[in-house]
Amino acid sequence: MxxxxxxxxxxxxxxxxxxxxxxxxxxxxxxxxxxxxxxxxxxxxxxxxxxAFVDVHGDAFERQIMPRPGVTVPVETAMLETDRQLAANGIGTAYHALTLSWEPGLRSVETGWQVVHALAALRPRLTADNRIQLRWETFCAEAEPLIAQVLAEADRPALAFNDHTSAMLLHPDVALHDRPFDQVPDYPVTPFDAPRFLKKMADQSRRAGISAEAYAALIARVWERRAEVPRQIERLAALARRHGAPMLSHDDSQVETRAHYRALGARVAEFPMHERVFHAARAAGDAIVLGAPNAMRGGSHLGSPGAAEMIARGLCDILASDYFYPAMLGAVARLSADRVAPLPVLWRLVSANPARAMGLADRGxxxxxxxxxxxxxxxxxxxxxxxxxxxxxxxxxxxxxxxxxxxxxxxxx
The missing domain is CATH 2.30.40.10 (Urease, subunit C, domain 1)
Structure with missing residues (x-):
């Protein structure tokens, strides 16, 4: 060369x-x-x-696999196109947030295997350093063989703990950013026959490619596994520790939640949902990740804390592309124009800091x-x-x- x-x-x-x-x-x-x-x-x-950017969490590749609801394209074609988008947006290292869920379709374990196999086959042809964030839905026991295989591979992945099952079943009287720790015995569950719950299931079912009624019945069966989930989390966290894989917890709303995953070795708080979690993570020395689209747009589309404010307050270490690859550069530009911090400080959010959090000492x-x-x-x-x-x-x-x-x-x- x-x-x-x-x-x-x-x-x-x-x-x-x-x-x-x-x-x-x-x-x-x-x-x-x-x-x-x-x-x-x-x-x-x-x-x-x-x-070049180091992206610890990006799921825009899903739109290449399923460009319209119910319409899929070959996974190799989708990942080749994703790789080109990464390079064109200045992203040198990308952790694809590969959701491994109990739901069928795009976020199923079956699709997860397809992505894993496609990346392995395509590696000599890829431009960016394409890695995997095992974005594991903790109620999905059937993902364990895939997670075990990927954790053992040379290109060390990251493991992120997600519990969207409990979030989807949260009683409507409780705000999402105030939901209790997922494992509390008296978790407030929505009535399964409530009209609001059934509408939510209709929205979710489109991605899964099944009817709303089938989706509601499926999540009810999945909820019956709840007693097994803590042991599954502990088992896979131990496996990740043995392989030296970085771990993250996703959408923490309580200090108790962050403390639980920190104790298992997850030293990255990804998209905290309440200010108390930011302060707890900062006090413990955990890395804090927010979405670059949040910073680029001037706020979160979900009502979570604003990235610009948290950066200015020293409560954000990393910006991830989340659902839009150009947002990493767009966020730096917006934050620089708004004089939130000097450019070298802002650039650390998208390069040096994420590289450090993922254990990549050779870049950023x-x-x-x-x-x-x-x-x-x-x-x-x-x-x-x-x-x-x-x-x-x-x-x-x-x-x-x-x-x-x-x-x-x-x-x-």
Whole structure:
């Protein structure tokens, strides 16, 4: 692999932004402001060069598998297209939030196996570092063989504990962000024949490809497994610990919930639903993840705490793409324009911090010796930024560089 020198860009370093040149060779960053020494020159003047994004939770790939409700496409085709979207949006490392649920269809264990097998077969053809977040619905015992196999593979996945079953069955008198710890004995359950519950089942059933009545009957049967769930969680958490896999808990609404999963080794709080959980996670030193679409749009579509406010208060460490890959760059742009924090601080939310939380010490920053995971941006003052080129382990992952550079465009600060 020949050396390249990205010359004269505004480079986002850990603690500052400065005009510099970055040399890459054999998949690594080999120097900052060093001699060309025969390297091919990539013009960077008027551009911004930053670490490629590390995305700890993205499920937009589901829309490639099922672009319309009930309409599916071959999984390999879907994952190839997803990989290209990742590179085009500056995402160098992506943890696909692969929901493993008891419901049939898109989020079933069967579809999960298809994605796992597709990624394994496609690995030599993929551009980004495609990894898996095992987004496990804790009532889904049948997912255990898949989880065990993926945890044992070389590309270490992450394991996320989800309990959307209890959330869907929550009594309507209790707000979702106030729902009690999932394992309390007297959990407030909705009447299964209530009109509001039946409407919710109709909404959920479309993704599963079954009738609302069949979905309601299915979740009622699944709820009967509740006594077995704590042991399943403990067993799979122990397996993840043995493999050294990072663990996350999803949508925590109570301090008790966060404490329970922390004790099992889950040191990442993903999308906390109440301020008390943010404070408990921060006090314990847990990493806190929020959605980049939340930050980009200026608030959560679910009424959860606003990402910008939490970042300003020091209560958010990581922004994930969630359901929209362009949101990682869009969030940084919005937060920078709103002066929530300096650009180097904001960029840590989408690169260095998620890399650290996932145990990836070789990426997320621009420094000699690290992987050359980079994104070169066109970012005119007052306008939305756009990736012009990405490098993933030094390989050209995406390029939209114009034939003639535009040095008159000044990058955003």
């Amino acid at each position: 020949s050396a390249e020198l990205i010359e004269g860009a505004r480079v986002v370093l850990e603690d500052r932004v400065e005009t510099a040149s970055v040399r890459i060779e054999a998949g690594r960053i080999t120097g900052i402001d060093v001699a060309r020494d025969g390297a091919a020159v990539v013009p960077g003047r008027g551009r911004v060069l930053a670490p 920053r621009i420094a000699p010796g690290l992987r050359a995971d980079l994104v070169l941006l066109d970012w005119p003052e007052g306008h939305a930024p756009a990736p012009l080129r990405t490098w993933i382990a030094g390989r050209g992952g995406y390029s939209a560089l114009p034939a003639i550079p535009a040095p008159h465009l000044e990058p955003a600060p």
